[in-house]
Amino acid sequence: WGAESVEGSADGGKGPSAKALKKMEKEEAKRKAAAEKEAAVAAKIREAEEKIKDRFCTLPLVQSASYASKKYTEVRDLTRALDGKEVLIRGRVQTIRAKGKVAFTVIRSTPYSVQCVLQESDTVPREAVQWISRLRPESVVDVRGKLACPPSPVQTVTQQDVELQIEAMFVVSAAPLELPFQLEDASRKEISEEEARELEAKAVAEGKKGALLINVNMDNRLNCRWLDCRTKANHAIFNLQHRVGALFREYLEANDFVEIHSPKIIATASEGGANVFKVKYFDRETYLAQSPQLYKQMALMADFHRVYEIGPVFRAENSHTHRHLTEFVGLDLEMTIKEHYFEILDVAEAMFVHIFKGLLTKFRPYLDMVREQYPFEDLVAQVPLEKIDELGMTVLEEQAAGKSVAPRDPGRVRNRDIRVLRLPYPAGVAMLNTKLAELRPLSRAELQQQYGIKTKNDYEKTQCLADMGPMDDLSTQNEKLLGRVVKQKYGVDFFIMDRYPSPVRPFYTMPCADDPNYTNSYDIFIRGEEIVSGAQRIHDADLLLARAKQLGVDLTPIRDYVESFRLGAFPHGGFGVGLERVVMLFLGLHNIRLASLFPRDPDRTTP
Numbered sequence: 250w251g252a253e254s255v256e257g258s259a260d261g262g263k264g265p266s267a268k269a270l271k272k273m274e275k276e277e278a279k280r281k282a283a284a285e286k287e288a289a290v291a292a293k294i295r296e297a298e299e300k301i302k303d304r305f306c307t308l309p310l311v312q313s314a315s316y317a318s319k320k321y322t323e324v325r326d327l328t329r330a331l332d333g334k335e336v337l338i339r340g341r342v343q344t345i346r347a348k349g350k351v352a353f354t355v356i357r358s359t360p361y362s363v364q365c366v367l368q369e370s371d372t373v374p375r376e377a378v379q380w381i382s383r384l385r386p387e388s389v390v391d392v393r394g395k396l397a398c399p400p401s402p403v404q405t406v407t408q409q410d411v412e413l414q415i416e417a418m419f420v421v422s423a424a425p426l427e428l429p430f431q432l433e434d435a436s437r438k439e440i441s442e443e444e445a446r447e448l449e450a451k452a453v454a455e456g457k458k459g460a461l462l463i464n465v466n467m468d469n470r471l472n473c474r475w476l477d478c479r480t481k482a483n484h485a486i487f488n489l490q491h492r493v494g495a496l497f498r499e500y501l502e503a504n505d506f507v508e509i510h511s512p513k514i515i516a517t518a519s520e521g522g523a524n525v526f527k528v529k530y531f532d533r534e535t536y537l538a539q540s541p542q543l544y545k546q547m548a549l550m551a552d553f554h555r556v557y558e559i560g561p562v563f564r565a566e567n568s569h570t571h572r573h574l575t576e577f578v579g580l581d582l583e584m585t586i587k588e589h590y591f592e593i594l595d596v597a598e599a600m601f602v603h604i605f606k607g608l609l610t611k612f613r614p615y616l617d618m619v620r621e622q623y624p625f626e627d628l629v630a631q632v633p634l635e636k637i638d639e640l641g642m643t644v645l646e647e648q649a650a651g652k653s654v655a656p657r658d659p660g661r662v663r664n665r666d667i668r669v670l671r672l673p674y675p676a677g678v679a680m681l682n683t684k685l686a687e688l689r690p691l692s693r694a695e696l697q698q699q700y701g702i703k704t705k706n707d708y709e710k711t712q713c714l715a716d717m718g719p720m721d722d723l724s725t726q727n728e729k730l731l732g733r734v735v736k737q738k739y740g741v742d743f744f745i746m747d748r749y750p751s752p753v754r755p756f757y758t759m760p761c762a763d764d765p766n767y768t769n770s771y772d773i774f775i776r777g778e779e780i781v782s783g784a785q786r787i788h789d790a791d792l793l794l795a796r797a798k799q800l801g802v803d804l805t806p807i808r809d810y811v812e813s814f815r816l817g818a819f820p821h822g823g824f825g826v827g828l829e830r831v832v833m834l835f836l837g838l839h840n841i842r843l844a845s846l847f848p849r850d851p852d853r854t855t856p
Contacts, residue, residue, distance in 0.1 A: 298380060304417035305380045308391070311421065324358035327408045331396045336413070338363070339391050339421065341479070343432075344405075347382035354381060355406055356392055356413075360481040360618055362406040364399075365392055367415040381415075387424035387432075387479075393417040429473040435465045436480045439623050439839075467842060474847055474856060485618035486844060490832045492612055494559055496604040497580050497826075504596065506555040506582060511544035513537060513561060517806035524565045526575075537563035540825055542757075543810045545583035546786055549821050550813045557582040562825075567851050570725075571840045572778060572830060576849040580831075583823030590759075590769045590785040591645070591663075593822045594745060597773065597781070598669040601743065605630045608835065616836075625837030628775065630743040631668040632660075640739075660739060670735065670744035674767070675719060677746050680738070681731050682716045689714050700733075702726060720766070722753040725778075732777020747771035756797045756804075759785040759822075769822070775834035783824025790814040 265273070298306065322336040340358040347353070350369035355362050369375050384390070394415045402409035440448070470477040477483060498508070515538050518525040526537040541558050548556045562579035586592045605628055608616065619625070637644065641657025646664045659676035662668045672680075688696060693710050696702040704710040713726060723731070735744050749770045751760060761767040770784035787793045790811050797804045804811055832844040842848040847856060 298376070301374060301377050301380060305377050305419070307420040307423065323361075324356065324363050324408065325361040327363050327396060327411050327413070329398055329410050332398050332411070333395065335393065335395050335416070337391060337393045338413070339389065342384050342386050342388045342390055342424075344386065345382060345384055347378055350375065350378060352378045352381040352415075354384065356390065357479075359479050360484045361408060363408040363411065363413055364403045364406050365394065365413040365415050365418075367418075381418065384420070385424045385426060387428060387476075388420055389422040389424075391419045391421060429476060430465045430469055431463075432476070432480055434463045435470065435477055436482065436622060437464055438621065467840065471842065471848065471853065472856070478846070480622070481618045482622035483843075485615040486832065486836065486838075487846060489608060489612060489615050489619070489836070490828065490844060492608060492615075493604055493828060493831055493835075494578075494580070496607045497600065498557075498559065499607075500600045500603045501555075501557045501582060504555070506557045506584070507553050509541075509545070509548050509553070509556045509558050510560065511538070511541040511548075511558060513563070526563050526565045539564060540579060541581050542825070543807060545581060545823055546757075546821065547810065547813045549583055549585055550816070550818055554819070555582070555584040559828075562827075569851060572833070574829065574841060574845060574848055574850055577830075577845070578828035580826040580828055581823065583821060585819040585821045586785065587820075590747075590771070590822050593783065593785070593824070594671065594747070594771060595663060597745070597783075597824060598663060598667050601773070602630060602667060602669065605743075605835070619836050623836065623838055623843075628742050628835055629740060631741065632662055632670050633740050634665060634668070636740055637662060637665065637668070670739050670741055672735070672744055672746045674746055674748045674750065677731055678717050678719060678721075680734050681727055684730060684734050685714045685716060700730065702730075720750040720752050722750075728774065728779060729777035732774060735774075735777075742776050743774065745771055745773050754784060756800050756802045757784075757786050757793060759787050760796075771824070773824075775831065776837065778830070778834055780830050780834060781824050781826050783822065785820070785822035788814050788818040788820055790818075 319337055322331070322338055324338055324340055327336065327338070338356060338358070340356040340362075343355040343357040343362060345352070345354045352367040354365050354367075356365050367373060367378055367381055369378050392413060392415060394413045394417070396411050397414050398410060399412050403412060465477070478487065502508075514528060514530060514535050516535055518536055518539065525539060528535050528537060540562055541560065545556055545558065558579070558581045560579060560581075561576055563576050564573075565575060566573055582596075584593060584596065609627060616627075632642070636642070640660065641654075643656040643658075643661040644653055644664060645661055647653040659673055659679075661671040663671075688700065688702075691699070693704050693707070696704065696710065702713060704713055717723075717727065732742070736742060747770065748761060748767045749772070751758075751766055751768050754768045754770050759769045761769055768784060771781075772779050772783075773781035787796060793811055793814065794804060829841050829844040832838075833841045836844070838844060842850070
């Protein structure tokens, strides 16, 4: 067989050629050399880490083996007052920059951050600098060192007046080498299309095509929300969301409201209609509550004269919009009244002014953090004093006292202190129709550019700009347009519109005494989008049944609700607020999912 070619074998099969074998041998030698080099580097690293393991190493897993053995200082508390003091902090590695004998790292305890510095010296070996250079961003670490005041502020961190001179550093939990996305990308400022084009042109000119435009899309953010929420803006958004709920509760508690907790599994659809989630409940079918509406009212019939609730609300609306969720947090209240639903509006106005002033005065640092990534203008909620007399608006308390002059404008305010705009629905429709007429001469391109109104053709444009009828409901487009008109005329982003037409309100809404075609109802708007819907409720059982029959609503499944008004019923009303929508619109965010920690919509039930 020795006479056979290397190309053949005893059974006549073909094997690798001599050239191929030689190539394989070379590749194997390369792999072996690379593995030996990698092993040598790893051994060298282990040897280096052995030299510094007392001060630079990975800690054992925290399993509650010790208690109160160390004193930590929060990153937010690192100020000039601690200059020269030794401190221990815990945070995440945000950035690392090592060069020669110096290593800089920014340690973040979201949203606060501080620069830490390690300088090679007689007491700090080069291995320590190299150890820091190998740390992975987002790893959790403990850093011990002496606080110092640098000669000039450190612009890239929140604690700009100090830096930490590292004496020891320990990894508590290491992050992986590759993250789902970079926080720098997720933190990039939101820009317009025009600004994006300008940045792209600048990047191309500098030979950095695309470098400035990397962004993280919504799905990637939401799929790894725990990483996304480490950005400064997101952290601020949810701190502000917390404050909205706290200020809501604070105001109502100070005004004799009692917090209640209503059931979320109910026997029938609380609002009627098909937008409900069905739930199998043992041997029968039940529903997730669309609101605590009916239970709030029944609580008032139990003589809790003012009640509120903060809890989940479920809506089975197959809406893929920037402002709809299938589950959101409802801020609801209900109260008895003596004479008029304006009593409820008085509470609503004062409550929202309390919330807005609280956010703007007490929590401005959080607002500024959001604004860095999502630019917005501060909300204007109160009509400027000079506008009231300039326009000839009605001041309700002055009118009641016989002190007001004949109004020249349909807009009203309660008094000159609160100054929240109240606009009757017919007046709002008239203002809107005037504006729609002004827009008709514009081209479709001009409509989109100037007002964000997109139309596919001239017919659709004509339909979009058609006058509203007195009984029509507001479309999303007309809501936004009315918001612009109100802002231009009254100077506010926040207003109430009341006396909605009867056909567009639920069966339990009280008709107006002077015109049953309209109702004692109201919506509240921020930046041209609805955040509140409410009304005086019908508290007479017979009138409620008649109204339901007129609208073709079967009240048999909620007989208990109707019966609660037969044992003597207080006149009453209330409203519901969407927490996420308030946060979204107050901060001028473009999508409600940014204001929901783990949003639920028709396509998303995870994480």
